[in-house]
Amino acid sequence: MLQTSNYSLVLALQFVLLLYDLFVNAFSELLRLAPVVQLVLFIIQDIAILFNVIIIFLMFFNTFVFQAGLVSLLFRKFKGTIILTAIYLSLSIPLHVWVLNLRWKSSKQFIWTDGLQTLFVFQRLAAVLYCYFYKRTAIRLGDPRFYQDSLWLREEFTQVRS
Amino acid sequence: MGKKQVRPPRALPPVPSTQQDDIPLNRPKKKKPKAKNALGGASLEGIVQDTGHQPSDGSEPLTHEPLEHADAPVQKKRKKKRLPVESETSFTQKSTPNPSPLLYENGTDLEQAEETVTRKPRKRTKRSQPTGLQYANELGVEEEDIIADEQNHPGQQPSIFTAPIGVSQPVGKVFVEKSRRFQAADRSELIKTTENIEMLLDIKPSWTTRDVALSVHRSFRTIGLFSHGFLAGYAVWNVVVIYVLAGKQLSDLSNFLQQYKTLAYPTQSLLYLLLAVSTISAFDRIDFAKTSVAVRSFLALDPTALSSFLYFAALTLSLSQQMTSDRIHLYTPASVNGSLWAAGTEEEILHPWIVVNLVVALLVGLSWLFLSYRPEMDLSEELMFSSDVHEYPNVDKQTISPS
Numbered sequence: 001m002l003q004t005s006n007y008s009l010v011l012a013l014q015f016v017l018l019l020y021d022l023f024v025n026a027f028s029e030l031l032r033l034a035p036v037v038q039l040v041l042f043i044i045q046d047i048a049i050l051f052n053v054i055i056i057f058l059m060f061f062n063t064f065v066f067q068a069g070l071v072s073l074l075f076r077k078f079k080g081t082i083i084l085t086a087i088y089l090s091l092s093i094p095l096h097v098w099v100l101n102l103r104w105k106s107s108k109q110f111i112w113t114d115g116l117q118t119l120f121v122f123q124r125l126a127a128v129l130y131c132y133f134y135k136r137t138a139i140r141l142g143d144p145r146f147y148q149d150s151l152w153l154r155e156e157f158t159q160v161r162s
Numbered sequence: 163m164g165k166k167q168v169r170p171p172r173a174l175p176p177v178p179s180t181q182q183d184d185i186p187l188n189r190p191k192k193k194k195p196k197a198k199n200a201l202g203g204a205s206l207e208g209i210v211q212d213t214g215h216q217p218s219d220g221s222e223p224l225t226h227e228p229l230e231h232a233d234a235p236v237q238k239k240r241k242k243k244r245l246p247v248e249s250e251t252s253f254t255q256k257s258t259p260n261p262s263p264l265l266y267e268n269g270t271d272l273e274q275a276e277e278t279v280t281r282k283p284r285k286r287t288k289r290s291q292p293t294g295l296q297y298a299n300e301l302g303v304e305e306e307d308i309i310a311d312e313q314n315h316p317g318q319q320p321s322i323f324t325a326p327i328g329v330s331q332p333v334g335k336v337f338v339e340k341s342r343r344f345q346a347a348d349r350s351e352l353i354k355t356t357e358n359i360e361m362l363l364d365i366k367p368s369w370t371t372r373d374v375a376l377s378v379h380r381s382f383r384t385i386g387l388f389s390h391g392f393l394a395g396y397a398v399w400n401v402v403v404i405y406v407l408a409g410k411q412l413s414d415l416s417n418f419l420q421q422y423k424t425l426a427y428p429t430q431s432l433l434y435l436l437l438a439v440s441t442i443s444a445f446d447r448i449d450f451a452k453t454s455v456a457v458r459s460f461l462a463l464d465p466t467a468l469s470s471f472l473y474f475a476a477l478t479l480s481l482s483q484q485m486t487s488d489r490i491h492l493y494t495p496a497s498v499n500g501s502l503w504a505a506g507t508e509e510e511i512l513h514p515w516i517v518v519n520l521v522v523a524l525l526v527g528l529s530w531l532f533l534s535y536r537p538e539m540d541l542s543e544e545l546m547f548s549s550d551v552h553e554y555p556n557v558d559k560q561t562i563s564p565s
Protein backbone atom coordinates (compact mmCIF):
# COMPACT_ATOMS: atom_id res chain seq x y z
CA MET A 1 0.00 0.00 0.00
CA LEU A 2 1.24 3.44 -0.89
CA GLN A 3 2.13 5.52 2.14
CA THR A 4 0.61 8.98 2.35
CA SER A 5 3.90 10.66 3.15
CA ASN A 6 5.64 8.95 0.25
CA TYR A 7 2.86 9.87 -2.11
CA SER A 8 2.88 13.48 -0.93
CA LEU A 9 6.62 13.67 -1.49
CA VAL A 10 6.43 12.16 -4.95
CA LEU A 11 3.50 14.37 -5.87
CA ALA A 12 5.34 17.46 -4.68
CA LEU A 13 8.37 16.47 -6.76
CA GLN A 14 6.22 15.92 -9.81
CA PHE A 15 4.53 19.27 -9.38
CA VAL A 16 7.86 21.03 -8.93
CA LEU A 17 9.09 19.51 -12.17
CA LEU A 18 5.85 20.45 -13.91
CA LEU A 19 6.04 24.00 -12.63
CA TYR A 20 9.60 24.30 -13.81
CA ASP A 21 8.55 23.05 -17.22
CA LEU A 22 5.74 25.58 -17.37
CA PHE A 23 8.02 28.34 -16.18
CA VAL A 24 10.66 27.62 -18.82
CA ASN A 25 8.03 27.38 -21.55
CA ALA A 26 6.60 30.71 -20.52
CA PHE A 27 9.75 32.71 -19.84
CA SER A 28 12.55 31.07 -21.83
CA GLU A 29 12.15 33.63 -24.60
CA LEU A 30 12.42 36.36 -22.04
CA LEU A 31 15.53 34.92 -20.35
CA ARG A 32 17.84 34.97 -23.29
CA LEU A 33 20.47 37.36 -22.09
CA ALA A 34 23.11 34.85 -23.08
CA PRO A 35 22.80 31.68 -25.14
CA VAL A 36 24.21 29.61 -22.33
CA VAL A 37 21.34 30.61 -20.06
CA GLN A 38 18.85 29.16 -22.49
CA LEU A 39 21.05 26.12 -22.95
CA VAL A 40 21.02 25.37 -19.25
CA LEU A 41 17.30 26.04 -18.99
CA PHE A 42 16.52 23.74 -21.90
CA ILE A 43 18.76 20.95 -20.69
CA ILE A 44 17.18 21.02 -17.27
CA GLN A 45 13.76 21.14 -18.83
CA ASP A 46 14.36 18.06 -20.93
CA ILE A 47 15.85 16.24 -17.96
CA ALA A 48 12.81 17.24 -15.92
CA ILE A 49 10.53 15.72 -18.52
CA LEU A 50 12.58 12.53 -18.43
CA PHE A 51 12.47 12.52 -14.65
CA ASN A 52 8.74 12.91 -14.75
CA VAL A 53 8.48 10.00 -17.13
CA ILE A 54 10.63 7.86 -14.84
CA ILE A 55 8.62 8.84 -11.78
CA ILE A 56 5.29 8.12 -13.39
CA PHE A 57 6.50 4.72 -14.55
CA LEU A 58 7.82 3.94 -11.08
CA MET A 59 4.40 4.84 -9.76
CA PHE A 60 2.88 2.52 -12.29
CA PHE A 61 5.17 -0.28 -11.17
CA ASN A 62 4.14 0.33 -7.59
CA THR A 63 0.47 -0.19 -8.26
CA PHE A 64 -1.32 -3.40 -7.41
CA VAL A 65 -2.75 -3.38 -10.92
CA PHE A 66 0.72 -3.59 -12.43
CA GLN A 67 1.94 -6.16 -9.93
CA ALA A 68 -1.11 -8.26 -10.69
CA GLY A 69 0.02 -8.30 -14.30
CA LEU A 70 -2.64 -5.99 -15.73
CA VAL A 71 -0.18 -3.84 -17.62
CA SER A 72 -2.56 -3.44 -20.52
CA LEU A 73 -5.18 -2.06 -18.17
CA LEU A 74 -2.76 0.54 -16.88
CA PHE A 75 -1.70 1.43 -20.39
CA ARG A 76 -5.32 1.73 -21.48
CA LYS A 77 -6.10 4.03 -18.58
CA PHE A 78 -3.06 6.25 -18.98
CA LYS A 79 -2.18 5.92 -22.62
CA GLY A 80 -3.00 9.61 -23.15
CA THR A 81 -0.34 10.60 -20.66
CA ILE A 82 2.25 8.21 -22.02
CA ILE A 83 1.66 9.18 -25.65
CA LEU A 84 1.50 12.91 -24.95
CA THR A 85 4.65 12.81 -22.88
CA ALA A 86 6.45 11.04 -25.67
CA ILE A 87 5.14 13.54 -28.22
CA TYR A 88 6.03 16.48 -26.03
CA LEU A 89 9.56 15.25 -25.44
CA SER A 90 10.00 14.53 -29.13
CA LEU A 91 8.85 18.07 -29.93
CA SER A 92 10.79 19.78 -27.18
CA ILE A 93 14.22 18.44 -27.98
CA PRO A 94 14.17 19.45 -31.68
CA LEU A 95 12.79 22.88 -30.83
CA HIS A 96 15.47 23.43 -28.23
CA VAL A 97 18.17 22.30 -30.59
CA TRP A 98 16.83 24.43 -33.38
CA VAL A 99 16.43 27.57 -31.31
CA LEU A 100 19.84 27.25 -29.68
CA ASN A 101 21.49 26.51 -32.96
CA LEU A 102 20.08 29.71 -34.44
CA ARG A 103 20.74 31.84 -31.41
CA TRP A 104 24.09 30.47 -30.35
CA LYS A 105 26.11 33.26 -31.95
CA SER A 106 23.76 36.09 -31.06
CA SER A 107 20.84 35.86 -28.69
CA LYS A 108 19.44 39.15 -30.03
CA GLN A 109 19.02 37.74 -33.48
CA PHE A 110 15.61 37.39 -35.11
CA ILE A 111 15.40 33.72 -35.94
CA TRP A 112 11.76 33.04 -36.66
CA THR A 113 10.67 31.24 -39.74
CA ASP A 114 7.36 29.63 -40.53
CA GLY A 115 8.72 26.20 -39.72
CA LEU A 116 10.10 27.28 -36.38
CA GLN A 117 6.89 29.10 -35.59
CA THR A 118 4.85 25.99 -36.35
CA LEU A 119 7.09 23.80 -34.26
CA PHE A 120 6.95 26.34 -31.49
CA VAL A 121 3.14 26.41 -31.50
CA PHE A 122 2.84 22.63 -31.47
CA GLN A 123 5.45 22.25 -28.77
CA ARG A 124 3.71 24.77 -26.53
CA LEU A 125 0.30 23.24 -27.13
CA ALA A 126 1.70 19.82 -26.39
CA ALA A 127 3.22 21.25 -23.23
CA VAL A 128 -0.18 22.33 -21.98
CA LEU A 129 -1.76 19.00 -22.82
CA TYR A 130 1.16 17.14 -21.27
CA CYS A 131 0.86 19.21 -18.15
CA TYR A 132 -2.85 18.50 -17.88
CA PHE A 133 -2.57 14.78 -18.53
CA TYR A 134 0.44 14.33 -16.32
CA LYS A 135 -1.13 16.21 -13.44
CA ARG A 136 -4.31 14.20 -13.80
CA THR A 137 -2.40 10.93 -13.85
CA ALA A 138 -0.30 11.86 -10.84
CA ILE A 139 -3.43 12.74 -8.89
CA ARG A 140 -5.29 9.66 -10.06
CA LEU A 141 -2.46 7.41 -8.92
CA GLY A 142 -3.22 8.57 -5.40
CA ASP A 143 -6.42 6.58 -5.56
CA PRO A 144 -6.08 3.65 -3.14
CA ARG A 145 -7.95 1.41 -5.55
CA PHE A 146 -4.80 1.12 -7.62
CA TYR A 147 -2.95 -0.35 -4.65
CA GLN A 148 -5.40 -2.99 -3.46
CA ASP A 149 -7.81 -5.54 -4.70
CA SER A 150 -11.21 -4.05 -5.37
CA LEU A 151 -14.44 -4.69 -7.14
CA TRP A 152 -13.53 -1.98 -9.60
CA LEU A 153 -10.32 -3.78 -10.48
CA ARG A 154 -12.17 -7.06 -10.99
CA GLU A 155 -14.67 -5.35 -13.24
CA GLU A 156 -11.87 -3.81 -15.22
CA PHE A 157 -10.17 -7.18 -15.42
CA THR A 158 -13.29 -8.80 -16.81
CA GLN A 159 -13.61 -6.00 -19.34
CA VAL A 160 -10.04 -6.54 -20.44
CA ARG A 161 -10.55 -10.29 -20.73
CA SER A 162 -13.78 -10.03 -22.69
CA MET B 163 29.48 -36.63 31.27
CA GLY B 164 28.14 -37.41 27.87
CA LYS B 165 29.43 -40.91 28.03
CA LYS B 166 28.02 -41.37 31.45
CA GLN B 167 24.62 -40.34 30.27
CA VAL B 168 24.59 -43.14 27.78
CA ARG B 169 25.35 -45.78 30.29
CA PRO B 170 22.31 -45.79 32.56
CA PRO B 171 20.59 -48.80 30.98
CA ARG B 172 23.55 -50.87 32.06
CA ALA B 173 23.01 -49.88 35.65
CA LEU B 174 19.55 -51.30 35.81
CA PRO B 175 18.75 -53.22 38.89
CA PRO B 176 18.62 -56.91 38.49
CA VAL B 177 15.34 -58.55 37.83
CA PRO B 178 14.05 -59.65 41.17
CA SER B 179 13.34 -63.18 40.20
CA THR B 180 13.92 -64.56 43.65
CA GLN B 181 12.92 -61.60 45.79
CA GLN B 182 9.57 -60.54 44.50
CA ASP B 183 8.08 -59.23 47.65
CA ASP B 184 9.90 -55.98 48.26
CA ILE B 185 10.60 -54.96 44.75
CA PRO B 186 7.91 -52.32 44.16
CA LEU B 187 8.85 -50.25 47.14
CA ASN B 188 12.52 -50.85 47.14
CA ARG B 189 12.98 -50.32 43.52
CA PRO B 190 14.18 -46.73 43.76
CA LYS B 191 16.65 -47.66 46.38
CA LYS B 192 18.21 -50.31 44.29
CA LYS B 193 18.39 -48.34 41.19
CA LYS B 194 20.22 -45.46 42.64
CA PRO B 195 23.20 -47.36 43.81
CA LYS B 196 23.19 -49.29 40.62
CA ALA B 197 23.19 -46.13 38.69
CA LYS B 198 25.98 -44.85 40.77
CA ASN B 199 27.88 -48.00 40.42
CA ALA B 200 27.30 -47.98 36.75
CA LEU B 201 28.50 -44.48 36.46
CA GLY B 202 31.47 -45.06 38.60
CA GLY B 203 32.34 -48.57 37.53
CA ALA B 204 33.60 -50.07 34.35
CA SER B 205 31.29 -50.41 31.42
CA LEU B 206 31.93 -54.02 30.67
CA GLU B 207 31.14 -55.05 34.16
CA GLY B 208 27.96 -53.07 34.01
CA ILE B 209 26.81 -54.96 30.95
CA VAL B 210 27.40 -58.21 32.74
CA GLN B 211 25.43 -56.98 35.71
CA ASP B 212 22.53 -56.01 33.54
CA THR B 213 22.27 -59.27 31.83
CA GLY B 214 23.09 -61.24 34.91
CA HIS B 215 20.56 -61.88 37.61
CA GLN B 216 22.50 -60.75 40.60
CA PRO B 217 25.42 -58.43 40.79
CA SER B 218 28.22 -59.67 42.88
CA ASP B 219 29.00 -56.30 44.47
CA GLY B 220 32.12 -57.68 45.87
CA SER B 221 33.78 -54.37 46.10
CA GLU B 222 31.08 -52.85 48.26
CA PRO B 223 31.56 -52.88 51.98
CA LEU B 224 29.43 -55.40 53.79
CA THR B 225 30.31 -54.44 57.30
CA HIS B 226 27.00 -52.62 57.95
CA GLU B 227 24.87 -55.62 57.16
CA PRO B 228 22.31 -56.02 59.88
CA LEU B 229 21.93 -59.38 61.55
CA GLU B 230 18.22 -59.14 62.02
CA HIS B 231 17.53 -60.10 58.39
CA ALA B 232 19.58 -63.20 58.45
CA ASP B 233 16.56 -65.49 58.45
CA ALA B 234 17.05 -66.59 54.89
CA PRO B 235 20.07 -66.73 52.68
CA VAL B 236 18.16 -65.16 49.86
CA GLN B 237 17.38 -62.14 51.93
CA LYS B 238 20.97 -61.87 52.89
CA LYS B 239 21.90 -61.44 49.32
CA ARG B 240 19.24 -58.84 48.89
CA LYS B 241 20.40 -56.97 51.91
CA LYS B 242 23.88 -57.09 50.64
CA LYS B 243 22.71 -55.05 47.73
CA ARG B 244 20.48 -52.75 49.64
CA LEU B 245 22.53 -51.80 52.64
CA PRO B 246 25.44 -50.18 50.93
CA VAL B 247 22.93 -47.96 49.22
CA GLU B 248 21.42 -47.00 52.52
CA SER B 249 24.76 -46.11 53.83
CA GLU B 250 25.54 -43.97 50.83
CA THR B 251 22.28 -42.16 50.32
CA SER B 252 20.42 -40.26 52.89
CA PHE B 253 16.88 -40.44 51.58
CA THR B 254 16.82 -44.17 51.26
CA GLN B 255 17.00 -44.48 54.96
CA LYS B 256 13.56 -43.07 55.24
CA SER B 257 12.15 -45.97 53.39
CA THR B 258 13.96 -48.64 55.32
CA PRO B 259 11.03 -49.35 57.62
CA ASN B 260 8.79 -50.02 54.69
CA PRO B 261 10.28 -53.18 53.38
CA SER B 262 9.91 -55.00 56.61
CA PRO B 263 6.11 -55.36 56.61
CA LEU B 264 6.15 -56.31 52.99
CA LEU B 265 8.67 -58.93 53.58
CA TYR B 266 6.42 -60.71 56.02
CA GLU B 267 3.30 -60.59 53.97
CA ASN B 268 1.72 -63.75 52.73
CA GLY B 269 2.45 -65.30 49.40
CA THR B 270 -0.68 -64.25 47.50
CA ASP B 271 0.12 -60.59 47.67
CA LEU B 272 3.61 -61.25 46.79
CA GLU B 273 2.63 -63.20 43.77
CA GLN B 274 0.39 -60.41 42.51
CA ALA B 275 3.14 -57.98 43.04
CA GLU B 276 5.42 -60.30 41.24
CA GLU B 277 3.23 -60.35 38.17
CA THR B 278 3.08 -56.63 37.93
CA VAL B 279 6.60 -55.90 38.81
CA THR B 280 8.58 -58.55 37.05
CA ARG B 281 7.56 -57.28 33.63
CA LYS B 282 7.15 -53.58 33.95
CA PRO B 283 10.20 -52.72 35.96
CA ARG B 284 12.32 -54.27 33.29
CA LYS B 285 11.12 -51.89 30.70
CA ARG B 286 10.69 -48.94 32.94
CA THR B 287 13.86 -49.33 34.83
CA LYS B 288 15.80 -50.05 31.75
CA ARG B 289 14.53 -47.05 29.83
CA SER B 290 12.88 -44.46 31.93
CA GLN B 291 14.06 -44.75 35.44
CA PRO B 292 17.79 -44.95 35.06
CA THR B 293 17.93 -41.82 32.99
CA GLY B 294 15.72 -39.83 35.27
CA LEU B 295 17.00 -41.12 38.51
CA GLN B 296 20.57 -40.97 37.56
CA TYR B 297 20.35 -37.30 36.88
CA ALA B 298 18.32 -36.89 40.00
CA ASN B 299 21.09 -38.38 42.03
CA GLU B 300 23.66 -36.25 40.42
CA LEU B 301 21.72 -33.09 40.80
CA GLY B 302 20.44 -33.95 44.24
CA VAL B 303 16.76 -33.93 43.40
CA GLU B 304 14.36 -35.17 45.98
CA GLU B 305 13.02 -38.62 45.55
CA GLU B 306 9.42 -37.57 45.90
CA ASP B 307 9.67 -35.39 42.87
CA ILE B 308 11.01 -38.20 40.82
CA ILE B 309 8.32 -40.62 41.87
CA ALA B 310 5.59 -38.09 41.20
CA ASP B 311 7.00 -37.46 37.81
CA GLU B 312 7.03 -41.15 37.11
CA GLN B 313 3.45 -41.55 38.16
CA ASN B 314 2.28 -38.68 36.02
CA HIS B 315 3.70 -40.28 32.91
CA PRO B 316 3.43 -43.99 33.40
CA GLY B 317 3.14 -44.94 29.78
CA GLN B 318 5.33 -42.27 28.30
CA GLN B 319 8.92 -42.70 27.58
CA PRO B 320 10.67 -39.53 28.57
CA SER B 321 13.11 -38.31 26.07
CA ILE B 322 16.19 -36.30 26.65
CA PHE B 323 15.50 -34.07 23.74
CA THR B 324 11.96 -33.01 24.57
CA ALA B 325 11.57 -29.63 26.15
CA PRO B 326 9.88 -29.53 29.52
CA ILE B 327 6.19 -28.94 29.20
CA GLY B 328 4.94 -26.38 31.62
CA VAL B 329 1.66 -24.62 32.04
CA SER B 330 2.08 -20.87 31.75
CA GLN B 331 1.00 -18.98 34.77
CA PRO B 332 -0.60 -15.61 34.08
CA VAL B 333 1.03 -12.95 36.14
CA GLY B 334 -0.56 -9.69 37.04
CA LYS B 335 2.54 -7.74 36.23
CA VAL B 336 4.29 -7.41 32.97
CA PHE B 337 7.91 -6.47 32.60
CA VAL B 338 8.39 -3.76 30.07
CA GLU B 339 11.75 -2.58 28.86
CA LYS B 340 12.10 1.11 29.54
CA SER B 341 15.39 2.91 29.17
CA ARG B 342 17.37 -0.31 28.98
CA ARG B 343 15.75 -1.71 32.07
CA PHE B 344 12.90 -4.05 32.54
CA GLN B 345 10.39 -2.48 34.81
CA ALA B 346 7.34 -4.08 36.24
CA ALA B 347 4.13 -2.62 34.94
CA ASP B 348 0.58 -3.48 35.70
CA ARG B 349 -1.08 -5.49 33.00
CA SER B 350 -4.30 -3.51 33.01
CA GLU B 351 -2.46 -0.22 32.69
CA LEU B 352 -0.41 -1.58 29.87
CA ILE B 353 -3.53 -2.64 28.03
CA LYS B 354 -4.95 0.84 28.45
CA THR B 355 -1.85 2.46 27.01
CA THR B 356 -1.78 0.10 24.06
CA GLU B 357 -5.42 0.85 23.40
CA ASN B 358 -4.61 4.55 23.38
CA ILE B 359 -1.78 3.97 20.94
CA GLU B 360 -4.08 1.97 18.71
CA MET B 361 -6.61 4.78 18.81
CA LEU B 362 -3.91 7.23 17.75
CA LEU B 363 -2.86 4.91 14.98
CA ASP B 364 -6.43 4.65 13.86
CA ILE B 365 -6.68 8.40 13.59
CA LYS B 366 -3.51 8.85 11.57
CA PRO B 367 -4.34 6.74 8.52
CA SER B 368 -7.52 8.74 8.00
CA TRP B 369 -5.40 11.10 5.86
CA THR B 370 -4.98 8.81 2.91
CA THR B 371 -3.34 9.27 -0.46
CA ARG B 372 -6.75 9.89 -1.89
CA ASP B 373 -7.23 12.80 0.45
CA VAL B 374 -3.86 14.18 -0.57
CA ALA B 375 -4.80 13.87 -4.22
CA LEU B 376 -8.16 15.48 -3.60
CA SER B 377 -6.66 18.37 -1.69
CA VAL B 378 -4.09 18.97 -4.43
CA HIS B 379 -6.80 18.82 -7.04
CA ARG B 380 -8.95 21.29 -5.16
CA SER B 381 -5.98 23.55 -4.59
CA PHE B 382 -5.26 23.61 -8.28
CA ARG B 383 -8.89 24.32 -8.99
CA THR B 384 -8.68 27.32 -6.70
CA ILE B 385 -5.54 28.49 -8.46
CA GLY B 386 -7.30 27.96 -11.76
CA LEU B 387 -10.29 29.94 -10.62
CA PHE B 388 -8.00 32.82 -9.74
CA SER B 389 -6.20 32.41 -13.03
CA HIS B 390 -9.42 32.63 -15.04
CA GLY B 391 -10.33 35.95 -13.57
CA PHE B 392 -6.81 37.32 -13.65
CA LEU B 393 -6.33 36.28 -17.26
CA ALA B 394 -9.58 37.90 -18.33
CA GLY B 395 -8.63 41.16 -16.67
CA TYR B 396 -5.06 40.96 -17.92
CA ALA B 397 -6.12 40.33 -21.53
CA VAL B 398 -8.53 43.23 -21.43
CA TRP B 399 -5.86 45.44 -19.88
CA ASN B 400 -3.45 44.38 -22.63
CA VAL B 401 -5.88 45.31 -25.37
CA VAL B 402 -6.66 48.62 -23.70
CA VAL B 403 -2.95 49.41 -23.44
CA ILE B 404 -2.44 48.53 -27.09
CA TYR B 405 -5.27 50.73 -28.28
CA VAL B 406 -4.26 53.57 -26.04
CA LEU B 407 -0.67 53.48 -27.19
CA ALA B 408 -1.60 53.01 -30.86
CA GLY B 409 -3.66 56.18 -30.79
CA LYS B 410 -6.82 57.00 -32.54
CA GLN B 411 -7.50 54.74 -35.57
CA LEU B 412 -4.04 53.16 -35.01
CA SER B 413 -2.41 56.27 -36.33
CA ASP B 414 0.61 56.37 -34.01
CA LEU B 415 2.11 52.93 -34.46
CA SER B 416 5.72 54.02 -34.25
CA ASN B 417 5.06 55.50 -30.84
CA PHE B 418 3.29 52.33 -29.88
CA LEU B 419 6.31 50.23 -30.92
CA GLN B 420 8.69 52.43 -29.04
CA GLN B 421 6.65 52.19 -25.89
CA TYR B 422 5.47 48.64 -26.14
CA LYS B 423 8.67 46.83 -27.16
CA THR B 424 9.80 46.45 -23.56
CA LEU B 425 6.41 45.08 -22.63
CA ALA B 426 5.97 42.72 -25.58
CA TYR B 427 7.78 39.67 -24.31
CA PRO B 428 6.84 39.90 -20.66
CA THR B 429 3.24 40.30 -21.73
CA GLN B 430 3.45 37.38 -24.09
CA SER B 431 5.14 35.18 -21.49
CA LEU B 432 2.65 36.01 -18.80
CA LEU B 433 -0.21 35.54 -21.22
CA TYR B 434 1.04 32.09 -22.10
CA LEU B 435 1.48 31.17 -18.45
CA LEU B 436 -2.00 32.28 -17.51
CA LEU B 437 -3.52 30.73 -20.60
CA ALA B 438 -1.82 27.44 -19.86
CA VAL B 439 -3.01 27.35 -16.27
CA SER B 440 -6.50 28.39 -17.26
CA THR B 441 -6.70 25.83 -20.04
CA ILE B 442 -5.54 23.04 -17.74
CA SER B 443 -8.04 24.13 -15.13
CA ALA B 444 -10.83 24.26 -17.70
CA PHE B 445 -9.89 20.80 -18.95
CA ASP B 446 -10.02 19.58 -15.38
CA ARG B 447 -13.54 20.82 -15.02
CA ILE B 448 -14.86 18.85 -17.98
CA ASP B 449 -12.49 15.90 -17.44
CA PHE B 450 -11.03 16.34 -20.90
CA ALA B 451 -9.18 13.02 -20.70
CA LYS B 452 -12.50 11.21 -20.98
CA THR B 453 -13.08 12.15 -24.57
CA SER B 454 -16.61 10.85 -24.77
CA VAL B 455 -17.72 12.90 -21.78
CA ALA B 456 -15.93 15.99 -23.07
CA VAL B 457 -17.42 15.72 -26.57
CA ARG B 458 -20.88 15.10 -25.16
CA SER B 459 -20.57 18.16 -22.96
CA PHE B 460 -19.35 20.23 -25.87
CA LEU B 461 -22.18 19.10 -28.15
CA ALA B 462 -24.65 19.87 -25.40
CA LEU B 463 -23.18 23.39 -25.36
CA ASP B 464 -22.22 23.05 -21.79
CA PRO B 465 -20.70 26.37 -20.69
CA THR B 466 -17.70 24.71 -19.09
CA ALA B 467 -16.96 22.67 -22.20
CA LEU B 468 -17.32 25.79 -24.32
CA SER B 469 -14.98 27.72 -22.11
CA SER B 470 -12.39 24.95 -22.41
CA PHE B 471 -12.59 25.15 -26.14
CA LEU B 472 -12.35 28.92 -26.08
CA TYR B 473 -9.30 28.80 -23.84
CA PHE B 474 -7.58 26.36 -26.13
CA ALA B 475 -8.37 28.53 -29.15
CA ALA B 476 -7.08 31.59 -27.36
CA LEU B 477 -3.90 29.76 -26.47
CA THR B 478 -3.35 28.73 -30.07
CA LEU B 479 -3.96 32.24 -31.33
CA SER B 480 -1.69 33.73 -28.75
CA LEU B 481 1.11 31.31 -29.57
CA SER B 482 0.74 32.03 -33.25
CA GLN B 483 1.74 35.61 -32.57
CA GLN B 484 5.06 34.67 -31.04
CA MET B 485 6.95 35.71 -34.14
CA THR B 486 5.34 39.15 -34.18
CA SER B 487 5.92 39.59 -30.50
CA ASP B 488 9.59 38.86 -31.00
CA ARG B 489 9.68 41.30 -33.85
CA ILE B 490 8.13 43.97 -31.64
CA HIS B 491 10.60 43.09 -28.92
CA LEU B 492 13.48 43.65 -31.32
CA TYR B 493 12.03 46.83 -32.74
CA THR B 494 14.38 49.47 -33.98
CA PRO B 495 13.35 52.39 -36.18
CA ALA B 496 13.55 51.80 -39.89
CA SER B 497 16.27 54.38 -40.16
CA VAL B 498 18.62 52.25 -38.08
CA ASN B 499 20.80 49.89 -40.01
CA GLY B 500 19.68 46.26 -39.85
CA SER B 501 16.20 47.07 -38.65
CA LEU B 502 13.53 44.40 -38.87
CA TRP B 503 10.90 47.02 -39.51
CA ALA B 504 10.97 48.40 -42.98
CA ALA B 505 9.33 51.75 -43.46
CA GLY B 506 5.57 51.49 -43.98
CA THR B 507 5.28 47.89 -42.84
CA GLU B 508 4.24 48.61 -39.27
CA GLU B 509 0.54 48.71 -39.95
CA GLU B 510 0.70 45.59 -42.12
CA ILE B 511 2.40 43.62 -39.37
CA LEU B 512 0.72 45.10 -36.36
CA HIS B 513 -2.88 45.12 -37.54
CA PRO B 514 -3.38 41.34 -37.43
CA TRP B 515 -1.44 41.17 -34.20
CA ILE B 516 -3.76 43.74 -32.57
CA VAL B 517 -6.82 41.92 -33.88
CA VAL B 518 -5.57 38.62 -32.55
CA ASN B 519 -4.92 40.15 -29.16
CA LEU B 520 -8.41 41.58 -29.21
CA VAL B 521 -9.87 38.20 -30.10
CA VAL B 522 -7.83 36.56 -27.39
CA ALA B 523 -9.14 39.04 -24.88
CA LEU B 524 -12.68 38.37 -26.02
CA LEU B 525 -12.25 34.61 -25.87
CA VAL B 526 -10.70 34.77 -22.45
CA GLY B 527 -13.40 37.08 -21.19
CA LEU B 528 -16.14 34.85 -22.56
CA SER B 529 -14.55 31.79 -21.04
CA TRP B 530 -14.38 33.46 -17.71
CA LEU B 531 -18.06 34.35 -17.96
CA PHE B 532 -18.95 30.79 -18.92
CA LEU B 533 -16.98 29.36 -16.07
CA SER B 534 -18.49 31.82 -13.67
CA TYR B 535 -21.89 30.52 -14.68
CA ARG B 536 -21.15 27.20 -12.98
CA PRO B 537 -18.05 27.74 -10.86
CA GLU B 538 -18.63 24.65 -8.75
CA MET B 539 -18.69 22.23 -11.66
CA ASP B 540 -15.80 19.76 -11.61
CA LEU B 541 -16.32 16.55 -13.50
CA SER B 542 -12.79 15.34 -12.77
CA GLU B 543 -13.41 15.18 -9.08
CA GLU B 544 -16.74 13.49 -9.60
CA LEU B 545 -15.44 10.91 -12.05
CA MET B 546 -11.98 10.31 -10.65
CA PHE B 547 -12.85 10.01 -7.01
CA SER B 548 -16.39 8.69 -7.03
CA SER B 549 -15.33 5.20 -6.12
CA ASP B 550 -16.83 4.72 -2.70
CA VAL B 551 -19.60 2.54 -4.05
CA HIS B 552 -17.18 0.18 -5.67
CA GLU B 553 -15.08 -0.50 -2.64
CA TYR B 554 -14.72 -4.21 -2.20
CA PRO B 555 -15.51 -5.23 1.36
CA ASN B 556 -14.44 -8.86 1.54
CA VAL B 557 -11.35 -9.16 -0.49
CA ASP B 558 -9.96 -12.14 1.34
CA LYS B 559 -13.01 -14.29 1.05
CA GLN B 560 -13.63 -13.99 -2.63
CA THR B 561 -10.89 -14.68 -5.04
CA ILE B 562 -10.77 -14.39 -8.73
CA SER B 563 -9.90 -17.33 -10.88
CA PRO B 564 -6.69 -16.72 -12.76
CA SER B 565 -7.81 -18.45 -15.93
